[in-house]
Amino acid sequence: xxxxxxxxxxxxxxxxxxxxxxxxxxxxxxxxxxxxxxxxxxxxxxxxxxxxxxxxxxxxxxxxxxxxxxxxxxxxxxxxxxxxxxxxxxxxxxxxxxxxxxxxxxxxxxxxxxx
Amino acid sequence: xxxxxxxxxxxxxxxxxxxxxxxxxxxxxxxxxxxxxxxxxxxxxxxxxxxxxxxxxxxxxxxxxx
Amino acid sequence: xxxxxxxxxxxxxxxxxxxxxxxxxxxxxxxxxxxxxxxxxxxxxxxxxxxxxxxxxxxxxxxxxxxxxxxxxxxxxxxxxxxxxxxxxxxxxxxxxxxxxxxxxxxxxxxxxxxxxxxxxxxxxxxxxxxxxxxxxxxxxxxxxxxxxxxxxxxxxxxxxxxxxxxxxxxxxxxxxxxxxxxxxxxxxxxxxxxxxxxxxxxxxxxxxxxxxxxx
Numbered sequence: 333x334x335x336x337x338x339x340x341x342x343x344x345x346x347x348x349x350x351x352x353x354x355x356x357x358x359x360x361x362x363x364x365x366x367x368x369x370x371x372x373x374x375x376x377x378x379x380x381x382x383x384x385x386x387x388x389x390x391x392x393x394x395x396x397x398x399x400x401x402x403x404x405x406x407x408x409x410x411x412x413x414x415x416x417x418x419x420x421x422x423x424x425x426x427x428x429x430x431x432x433x434x435x436x437x438x439x440x441x442x443x444x445x446x447x
Numbered sequence: 448x449x450x451x452x453x454x455x456x457x458x459x460x461x462x463x464x465x466x467x468x469x470x471x472x473x474x475x476x477x478x479x480x481x482x483x484x485x486x487x488x489x490x491x492x493x494x495x496x497x498x499x500x501x502x503x504x505x506x507x508x509x510x511x512x513x
Numbered sequence: 514x515x516x517x518x519x520x521x522x523x524x525x526x527x528x529x530x531x532x533x534x535x536x537x538x539x540x541x542x543x544x545x546x547x548x549x550x551x552x553x554x555x556x557x558x559x560x561x562x563x564x565x566x567x568x569x570x571x572x573x574x575x576x577x578x579x580x581x582x583x584x585x586x587x588x589x590x591x592x593x594x595x596x597x598x599x600x601x602x603x604x605x606x607x608x609x610x611x612x613x614x615x616x617x618x619x620x621x622x623x624x625x626x627x628x629x630x631x632x633x634x635x636x637x638x639x640x641x642x643x644x645x646x647x648x649x650x651x652x653x654x655x656x657x658x659x660x661x662x663x664x665x666x667x668x669x670x671x672x673x674x675x676x677x678x679x680x681x682x683x684x685x686x687x688x689x690x691x692x693x694x695x696x697x698x699x700x701x702x703x704x705x706x707x708x709x710x711x712x713x714x715x716x717x718x719x720x721x722x723x724x725x726x727x728x729x
Contacts, residue, residue: 463716464569466621466683467583467721467722468568468585470585471722472586473583474584474588475517475599
């Protein structure tokens with residue numbers, strides 16, 4: 333059977349839900365049917381994944397610092413703009429290589445997913 | 448239950464199913480979900496990177512922001 | 514090749530359980546554990562909901578008969594000999610896990626912000642970070658207000674704050690089979706007490722989140 337509404341124990345009658353990952357099928361078959369012609373894109377995927385990971389980690393660090401009160405308004409503003417710019421640049425790079433968020437979420441096996 | 452309520456509940460259950468089946472569960476060594484050798488190598492490299500950054504975060508070491 | 518579904522307490526047979534691509538589920542028993550698998554000439558694996566539910570269906574059919582350590586979706590091995598090696602290699606660890614998980618199931622909880630405004634382009638740096646901070650803060654509040662009380666009802670639990678766009682909190686709870694209804698009631702109570710949040714609970718699932726991080 334392909335659908336199991338009986339698994340839902342509590343349903344908040346929400347109108348909107350985070351959508352099931354849209355590119356799931358593509359991402360997984362790319363992992364499993366690893367095709368040799370995808371090498372360049374594979375490398376791009378890897379590099380962008382690392383960059384995105386570092387961006388997220390640095391952003392978290394910045395948020396810790398803001399919460400800890402150790403940054404002044406000007407520093408916060410500068411950081412914010414930088415992260416926004418980084419985020420925009422990531423979007424451009426992803427588009428250029430035809431990669432989605434799902435593609436960047438590498439499975440690290442025992443470590444779980446990257447992000 | 449209306450058809451749209453059933454559909455929404457199917458989505459609700461599917462999200463949690465996906466989270467479990469793709470992100471959790473026992474991982475056996477030798478599992479072939481990633482069949483390309485160079486991706487395995489990358490695992491090792493990334494693992495070291497992730498561990499060291501994660502450990503630094505845990506210890507409250509401020510990562511360089513510039 | 515063989516496709517793997519789960520590692521279980523020793524079982525005599527999986528008669529009648531059908532797995533992916535209509536293949537019958539078989540068991541290999543060795544050293545106090547059984548491995549459940551199906552044999553295939555070839556198998557096309559994709560993250561298709563039908564296949565995911567088929568995998569889950571096998572896991573649940575086995576769960577009705579014995580304690581189960583569910584495998585991640587997509588695990589294949591060359592043959593039964595490889596499975597025997599894998600089971601023998603992890604025998605002690607699997608045995609411990611099976612003990613710990615006996616009589617227990619996993620329940621999943623997800624909290625979404627019911628009142629979140631339409632995302633608008635933040636327009637400046639401080640605003641961007643402020644939005645991110647707000648989401649994390651709300652996620653941590655949800656962790657205190659929703660996760661913590663539920664964790665008290667569980668033998669073990671995990672939570673993730675703001676794990677993905679749109680989700681404030683994701684929680685997994687290991688509860689006694691007989692406690693599922695009580696847990697669901699508590700979730701409904703918490704939902705009523707927090708109309709600004711949308712709290713869902715699904716399950717029972719096999720204990721995917723409680724089989725540990727390390728591979729063998």
